[in-house]
Amino acid sequence: MLGLMQTWPLTVDRLLTHAKTWHGGREIVTRSVEGPIVRTTYTAIEARARRLTNALLALGIAPGDRVATLAWNTARHMEAWYAIMGMGVVCHTVNPRLFRDQLRYIINHAQDRIIFTDVDLLPTLMALRAELPSVEHIVVMTDRAHMADGADAGLLCFEELVEQHPVDAIWGGFDENTAAGLCYTSGTTGDPKGVLYSHRSNVLHSLVTLQSDVMGLSARDVVLPMVPMFHANAWGLALSAPAVGAKLVMPGPKLDGGSVRELIETEGVTFAAAVPTVWEMLLDHLRATGARLPHLKRALIGGAAASDALIRAFEDELGVAVSLAWGMTETSPLGTLGATTPEVEALPPEARRRELSKQGRVPFGVEMKLTDDAGAALPHDGLAFGRLKVRGPYIARAYFAREQESLLDADGFLDTEDVATIDPLGFMQITDRAKDLIKSGGEWISSIAIEDLVSEHPKVALAAVIGVPDPKWAERPLLIVKLHAGEHATREEILGVLDGRIARWWIPNEVRFVDEIALGPTGKVDKKRLRELYASTALDSPRANA
């Protein structure tokens, strides 16, 4: 027997329509790519996005097509998102920091028919133009006055498209499982792979993250998504903020400390989200200038591990509540968030901080388990580490154009390829990427655990540990260190921080001091490249498993 409730497909256009109807005057403030701060409202964005849908229809775009954005966080970027998704077209968010080969690969793989881009990113795209046969039009997200002279052969102007088309476009009305967004994983192994979000997954991700113990946005919040819209949907903020009618502040291309601090202050930002690097830049700026952040209440940090020093600086020096979050492109992205619980609140302060500096707890909507290599469940004791697997309505089951290759185990869980522990209070902690674990003499060594300890050394700017082939132990750890400018250190000095803190056989055989460590396009250490560079390294002293 089925219930007798209304049919109301969960489609993302409803998020913006709700904002227009019930929070229509709320502002979206953008530091524009052209320079000035520009202000608009949900009412205006909704109308302009509908005009843009009509423009896409006039250009022959049809449901199921892919239309890309290669753009910074701006109100125009939001208009493009809703215009594309509202009509049932797939919005492919492209990361401008990708290497040229990756850009070409994913645009061709997605078969994007139109690309929306910002004026400053246009040269990058035009350099590839001849190699992108599926792309029929490039829309420059500016007005006619800011289109470069003479460069407009074949280029469409965003503002002209908006002006030239009527506001009567109809959104939604299709299956809520219709594809809405496409985002490729940065692909540190193999070719980039596309995650194909649905309308349903985007709306459910919004609702799950809006719970008080997750992001908990309110109409009274002023939200600054410093995480880019091309980075796992800006963690859903361009969808969830309209759902509650929160004011949005879009930073455009400028994420330096001074620019960010100015926006937080002048716009009264209460909630901001970014990867650790951006928060570090802001902290450096605040310390250098003595500025403070009077309005900011919550700082969401994700995308990479945050250092204890960063967390303490924001909480203790600046009085901003820090939440750490973990997720992946494949998880829309929110997997866990470091929300407190009555049990955590009952802990002594340092123990409480240790819990909250882990990757966090799952909200309702995400199921999570740890398994050993045979797939058997491991206990939540904070000690057992195993494969981290997740299941839920906004988690991928396959990649775009590879639908037959299921990513799921027999119980329907996605293997995150992360290795983690879960403690008795439910807090998950990533201990390594599965492929970055080092197998020495049949036992696992965590590269992240070693990197975290080495990073505590005041001379160390960045540390990476990889496994290199070893005839006796199969693999042994190699430590690669970049020191702060002007510093010098010996191998013994660096390895000294590990003494007594990890098993003796975990201690890297060798230390290589380098000037730069290769980073991937999302700012993470590119261990695939490091492993290629050091594949044939003959390690000095086999002090392993002693």
Add this chain to the structure above:
Amino acid sequence: MLGLMQTWPLTVDRLLTHAKTWHGGREIVTRSVEGPIVRTTYTAIEARARRLTNALLALGIAPGDRVATLAWNTARHMEAWYAIMGMGVVCHTVNPRLFRDQLRYIINHAQDRIIFTDVDLLPTLMALRAELPSVEHIVVMTDRAHMADGADAGLLCFEELVEQHPVDAIWGGFDENTAAGLCYTSGTTGDPKGVLYSHRSNVLHSLVTLQSDVMGLSARDVVLPMVPMFHANAWGLALSAPAVGAKLVMPGPKLDGGSVRELIETEGVTFAAAVPTVWEMLLDHLRATGARLPHLKRALIGGAAASDALIRAFEDELGVAVSLAWGMTETSPLGTLGATTPEVEALPPEARRRELSKQGRVPFGVEMKLTDDAGAALPHDGLAFGRLKVRGPYIARAYFAREQESLLDADGFLDTEDVATIDPLGFMQITDRAKDLIKSGGEWISSIAIEDLVSEHPKVALAAVIGVPDPKWAERPLLIVKLHAGEHATREEILGVLDGRIARWWIPNEVRFVDEIALGPTGKVDKKRLRELYASTALDSPRANA
């Protein structure tokens, strides 16, 4: 093109499984029907509910069947809910305050096969037993020791069923549109009508209400649902509290001020929800004893209009934030809630309070419009009043066993049969039930507006306005007044409060002083009965439309 996200049906068993897995030790505290305070946990509730599912299977219950509960808010009632719904059976919540004829009607109409009931409600049910042919078993929600001697012929014992069956029952795995719950509207017109909730509607209602600007529950909240589980699902709290792992405090049958105050104090309740009458009883107790509510942060008031005096008492005297909410059985029930916004916060204090004492704003997940009698949309100007219509994934489209009779208009909206205004800040205010509007000389008179003003008179305990037939004006208003014990008043004295505050032609022709005003089973004035009683009243002075 469809997205490639996981299939994860929104079924209510997942709410409790989440609580067990990630908040397993959190308490559910009950003032038991037998008397003592009893404590359990989400872990224990989940296991016992699975045992109970196996008991139902052993009794021959199959998916799609209806199993009823006639019971107070207790942990056992929650166990019954999840046991029934988890296996795909429809949980029919029956209001013990219904009149005998209504009880018989709805149990027979639903064709309930089993009824779970509390020991104190058993006599009511047994008195009807012979007239309930579909009912195969009655389960008494207690242990063997509390089963009445000799009365156990054909009665099953809840605790014995739990003990006798294994914990391995499998929940979910069916279509998320499967029926989960059934609740009849109290039916002030015609026969009671059953609202058939689905798993999807229950889960989406939970997620929508968990937004910060709606109920916003947290794992750190201690939630006291004083609104009964048979009254529109206790406003979803027995579903939404497990979703976030909030501690639950169940008041059992005792809602007197002293009992409630004791639970709030000893259990540290932070969030409580009830109809105005229950809050009034608590307030009377607090004033009589001088007690305070140190833990309580939020009071949710719904089900009927709250007086300004009640709101002020909780906010100003007791320091508890009051939220008003509006909904119906047909809306799962949350339709609107009086959440503040930046615009409301910017108002002077009294204007702010006036906004927040309206029925509130819609969250994402509810669409709402006002229309005139022809179905045309009316403006949100706070003046135009019209039919209130709602649309969304947890709003009914038809009643149980009347699937062919759509409740929806051409755009898919449910007519709430309330008449309301919506102001420019998005706040809705009910002005009347459509059927209670009085049509005098072709123009509408709001009965509620008159009742609200008359209720301000210090001698008035309860006031009701109905339309009675009038040869000249079609209908004219009649005011029925119950005075406080020992008071006397004249017609002129009572009508005097209306002078200059409503149009002259709205002023009732006549005042009838009565000892009692008929109330329906949910405590609202039974205007249907009043209209029957006064149908042939010849009104005194036709001062209408002057």
